[in-house]
Amino acid sequence: MAESTNLDALYTQSLQQSDLTAKQQAILQAALDLFAEQGFDHTTTKDIAQRAGVAEGTVYKRYKTKAELLAAVLAPFATDVLPLAADEFIDSRLNGQPADLHQYLEIVVGDRVDFAAKNFKYVKIVFERALADNDFRQRILHNIAPRVMGPLFKMINGLRDRGLIVDLPTDMIAQFMLSTLFGFAFRLMVADEPMTIEKQKTNILKFLENGLTANK
Numbered sequence: 424m425a426e427s428t429n430l431d432a433l434y435t436q437s438l439q440q441s442d443l444t445a446k447q448q449a450i451l452q453a454a455l456d457l458f459a460e461q462g463f464d465h466t467t468t469k470d471i472a473q474r475a476g477v478a479e480g481t482v483y484k485r486y487k488t489k490a491e492l493l494a495a496v497l498a499p500f501a502t503d504v505l506p507l508a509a510d511e512f513i514d515s516r517l518n519g520q521p522a523d524l525h526q527y528l529e530i531v532v533g534d535r536v537d538f539a540a541k542n543f544k545y546v547k548i549v550f551e552r553a554l555a556d557n558d559f560r561q562r563i564l565h566n567i568a569p570r571v572m573g574p575l576f577k578m579i580n581g582l583r584d585r586g587l588i589v590d591l592p593t594d595m596i597a598q599f600m601l602s603t604l605f606g607f608a609f610r611l612m613v614a615d616e617p618m619t620i621e622k623q624k625t626n627i628l629k630f631l632e633n634g635l636t637a638n639k
Contacts, residue, residue, distance in 0.1 A: 428508045430542040437503040449475040450482055454496045459544035463493060493552070494559075500549050501562040509570045512538075517574040520581045524588050524636060527578055528628050532600060536624045539608050547612050572597070589635050596635060603627060 434455065438448040453474035457466040468489060472479040486492035516534055521527040539546050553560040579596050582588040588596065607627060 428511045428538060428542070430504060430508060430545045433504045433507050434499060434545070437499040437507075440503075441499075446475070446477050446481060447485060450477060450485075450492075451496050451499075454492055455545070455548070458493065458496065459548050463489070463548075468492075497549065497552055497559065500545075501559060501566060505549070505563055506566045506570065508538075509567045513570060513574055517571075517578065521578060524582060525628075525632055527582060527588075528600075528631050528635075531575065531578075532604060532627060532631060533624055535604055536607060536620065536627060539604075539611060540620045543611060546608060550608060550612065586637050589637055599634065600631060603631060 435452065438451060441448070443451070450471060454466070454471045457470055457474055466489075468482045469479050471492070472482050475482075482492070486495060512534070516530050521530055549563075553563060575597055576593050579588060579593045583590065583593075604627075607623060
């Protein structure tokens with residue numbers, strides 16, 4: 424399986440390609456890391472300034488409140504980072520037609536489980552913000568859904584044409600898969616103990632394969 428995308432690298436790339444100064448980039452990167460590591464409420468502007476190597480007044484000079492800073496930190500995810508991650512996923516995993524349903528689920532679901540686990544601290548903060556901020560959520564959906572859903576639907580339709588997947592509407596099959604992935608992401612965020620990712624992935628794939636296999 425292809426290596427999962429690294430969101431940290433894409434975020435750094437997005438900042439470097441922006442018109443932000445080096446200090447502003449450092450502030451956003453430091454804030455993102457600290458918000459992900461210890462939570463928004465438990466992070467102070469002093470913490471951010473120290474991590475970024477700037478004076479606390481430099482943070483306030485551009486971002487008047489911590490909420491304004493959070494919005495600036497997460498904006499690149501909606502406009503650049505997640506769309507780039509989606510493009511990488513499509514280019515590396517969604518070209519061609521899978522041999523069977525099992526391979527399709529490994530490509531789509533297995534890959535995304537690995538992606539969520541590898542990028543957990545960033546997935547967590549983006550997921551939480553998307554739940555709380557409808558505008559942020561809609562911007563993400565607007566920039567990602569058109570990229571991903573077409574190739575996903577094409578694969579599903581190809582499997583149905585060959586009698587390899589249950590005869591349900593394409594969007595409903597996608598809904599079952601995505602809701603299962605979101606459930607995994609939520610459990611990953613609230614779990615009291617470390618989760619065995621490979622075991623979780625195996626169980627998710629088995630669950631979906633049993634539910635989506637065409638009736639014989």
